[in-house]
Amino acid sequence: MPKEYEEVLNQVSGLKPFDIPFNRPKLIGNERSYIQQGLEEGFFAGNGRFTVACESLLKEMTGSPKVQLVHSCTAALEMAAILCDLGPGDEVITPSFTFVSTANAVVMRGATPVFVDILPNTLNIDPDAVAKAVTPKTKAIFAVHYAGVPAEMDALAEIAKAHNIILVEDAAQALGSKYNGRPAGSLGDLAAFSFHATKNVTSGEGGALAINRADLVERADVIRDKGTNRSQFFDGLAEKYTWVDIGSSYSPSELTAAMLLAQLEQMEAVISDRLSSAARYQSAFTDLAEMGRIDLLVRPVHCQGNGHLFCLLLRDEAERRKFIADMDNFGIGTPFHYVPLHSSPAGRKYGKCSGSLTVTEQLAERLVRLPLYYNMGETVDRVIKTARNALMN
Numbered sequence: 289m290p291k292e293y294e295e296v297l298n299q300v301s302g303l304k305p306f307d308i309p310f311n312r313p314k315l316i317g318n319e320r321s322y323i324q325q326g327l328e329e330g331f332f333a334g335n336g337r338f339t340v341a342c343e344s345l346l347k348e349m350t351g352s353p354k355v356q357l358v359h360s361c362t363a364a365l366e367m368a369a370i371l372c373d374l375g376p377g378d379e380v381i382t383p384s385f386t387f388v389s390t391a392n393a394v395v396m397r398g399a400t401p402v403f404v405d406i407l408p409n410t411l412n413i414d415p416d417a418v419a420k421a422v423t424p425k426t427k428a429i430f431a432v433h434y435a436g437v438p439a440e441m442d443a444l445a446e447i448a449k450a451h452n453i454i455l456v457e458d459a460a461q462a463l464g465s466k467y468n469g470r471p472a473g474s475l476g477d478l479a480a481f482s483f484h485a486t487k488n489v490t491s492g493e494g495g496a497l498a499i500n501r502a503d504l505v506e507r508a509d510v511i512r513d514k515g516t517n518r519s520q521f522f523d524g525l526a527e528k529y530t531w532v533d534i535g536s537s538y539s540p541s542e543l544t545a546a547m548l549l550a551q552l553e554q555m556e557a558v559i560s561d562r563l564s565s566a567a568r569y570q571s572a573f574t575d576l577a578e579m580g581r582i583d584l585l586v587r588p589v590h591c592q593g594n595g596h597l598f599c600l601l602l603r604d605e606a607e608r609r610k611f612i613a614d615m616d617n618f619g620i621g622t623p624f625h626y627v628p629l630h631s632s633p634a635g636r637k638y639g640k641c642s643g644s645l646t647v648t649e650q651l652a653e654r655l656v657r658l659p660l661y662y663n664m665g666e667t668v669d670r671v672i673k674t675a676r677n678a679l680m681n
């Protein structure tokens with residue numbers, strides 16, 4: 289394994305003890321007492337009272353009429369792919385600059401991910417590239433809200449509407465973000481969220497699917513429940529509990545939901561703390577960006593972020609390697625993000641590209657993420673000082 293990949297694996301997995309890791313999941317509220325209650329109540333399977341409470345909070349936060357708790361964003365994306373009725377011959381337009389799960393969900397249905405380029409300011413999918421990639425085979429667009437900043441959803445919704453295509457938000461990183469005042473999760477037909485340990489609020493592993501089309505709700509319940517009509521049966525709407533469609537086991541345990549509920553209750557405090565750390569990074573690196581020494585991502589004025597990530601774009605891959613190593617020497621984890629999927633072994637095998645992916649190729653080589661987690665306090669200043677020294681030498 290190349291050394292650079294090994295370093296990232298260590299940083300993300302927490303195998304290597306950094307003084308200041310890139311991410312530090314925290315207990316921030318009632319996690320212990322809710323899990324204790326869950327243990328004492330003895331209902332450990334899914335769909336109990338903690339799941340219902342999480343789903344109801346998520347509906348409020350996203351403005352979505354129906355939210356299902358699932359065991360990961362990967363699961364939510366797989367469900368979305370089934371709900372889009374994807375199959376062999378179908379195409380789904382998606383960025384190459386994303387996590388594997390966005391494309392894997394498509395490939396698992398036998399359909400083809402069509403990779404398009406991203407915008408240089410946000411690293412979100414480029415609507416012009418999407419418009420050019422549409423063919424009669426296009427069934428869906430899977431857009432990612434990178435770093436918690438929503439993609440250009442109005443332009444994407446217009447394309448989707450014009451061609452009768454389903455629009456899916458990969459909102460893994462975007463709970464609490466807004467686009468033109470509307471919450472992430474309410475912007476597409478379907479939206480997938482992650483509560484993995486690297487996310488703003490976490491249950492270790494976890495996810496949710498927001499369903500904004502009434503005609504997809506019943507099937508979503510079936511797919512989450514192993515392809516059975518269990519939920520209709522318990523609601524008294526079906527006489528027998530039986531196998532009715534394809535599906536899998538996508539519900540999380542109640543103990544997972546208990547932890548998530550405690551974290552969701554604190555989400556606003558987490559976002560406001562992370563945004564204030566991100567703002568400190570922003571002002572500390574603005575002069576270097578103005579001098580052309582680095583580039584920073586630019587949040588469009590109509591987007592409200594959630595402080596999920598703060599990235600620097602360095603000059604090139606060699607400089608990035610040196611920066612990561614220098615920061616590593618001071619005990620600070622600064623991993624890169626995403627090997628573009630179109631250049632990965634599985635991406636080459638299962639996907640195809642539309643147009644040039646120059647922005648993706650150039651910026652993915654230059655990007656590092658700075659440590660950002662709840663309650664960093666003065667640690668932000670240590671990261672800033674060390675990073676500025678590394679950039680000036």
Ligand SMILES: Cc1ncc(COP(=O)(O)O)c(C=O)c1O
Nearest residue numbers: 360361362387389460482483484
């Ligand atoms: C854009 C994106 N999509 C999907 C996922 C998968 O999330 P999970 O680990 O909850 O399956 C991630 C995880 O980091 C992600 O960043």
